Amino acid sequence: MIYWELLLGFLKIGCFAFGGAYSAIPLLRDAVLSYGWLSDEALTDMIAVSESTPGPIIVNLATYVGSSQAGLAGAALATTAVVLPSFFVILLVTSLLRRALKNKYIQAVLRGVKPCMVGMILATGVYMTFHRCFPMSHGWPADIRTLLITAGLAAAMLLYRYFRKRKLSPILLIVLAAFLGIAIY
């Protein structure tokens, strides 16, 4: 049953996404692909849309996946499910367990979990980048046009950071990518 799947899937994501917007993406990808909610292609498009619309990325993604699977009720359910765990954890921490986070065992667990998150995010980024440039299904080993766009974007990010000493904003990068896509394809 789709409502049950959405509830369970997004509760899990909400429980395990430690530390920021991108932590949820490996977990979300895992859930979306294993439940078969969206294709990898559609999910990638949606991550870009979530980056370019206001609000926390994971809330945007939960709303979209929920609505694509089960309309308004699905969207409300998925969004509530993804928010609920962090809501209750914060209530617990602020009301009862102010000192719990400094507990040495919890610290030890966090020392294990956080680097794991970093490794998973890196792997997702590397895979998504290289898989597009070198798709194994194609006859020829590299997709030249995607390779060109990726190289162009990476150069833009590095140059911007070098000259402006600031990160190129994700929205600007996405807009630039859209223009490159229209120009090259």
Added chain:
Amino acid sequence: MREKRAVWAELFFSFMKIGLFTFGGGYAMLPVIREACVEQKGWLTDDEMMDVAVIAESTPGPIAINCATYVGYKLAGMAGAVIATLGIVLPSFMIIYGLSMFLDSVMEHPLVIKAFLGIKAAVGLLILDAGLAMLKKMPRKKQPRGIAACAFAAMLLANIFSLRVSSIALMLLSALVGLTVFIAGGAPDGKGGVQQ
């Protein structure tokens, strides 16, 4: 009662504004939340804001939502927590739900298809960039580096060979490693990353 309602309304609209006008989520939202809660409203002191950031980092879920729940609870208890959290979630929810109604037909336009062929290349790079930034902030010690490297390899191989490796299982395993190393007395990092 009237004062209570005023606080509720102020909480709701302040966090709605934050949800409506910050792009990119996560750490991008922290400065905006600080500006609103510390500078404009005086709901939190700078020290408390630091505390919230640390708590948000060490608990699951979107950082912006963690902050909203915390501030709402501090100002007006349980009701405040619910109202502030709703305030920050609602704009995203309505915008994306509205978009999703006609997104499919927009996505079929030839020009949009081409644009998204380009955009797909950007998404991988953005995630990679976020991962690298987190890697830089990680303590330069053997244990975190080892765990990150193992998680990286496991996740990458799983993706390449289309194996089913559960990301949650990887996290639980890493938690176990952290705990075991600590209990075994190895804990080479001393007291860990989140202390002040």
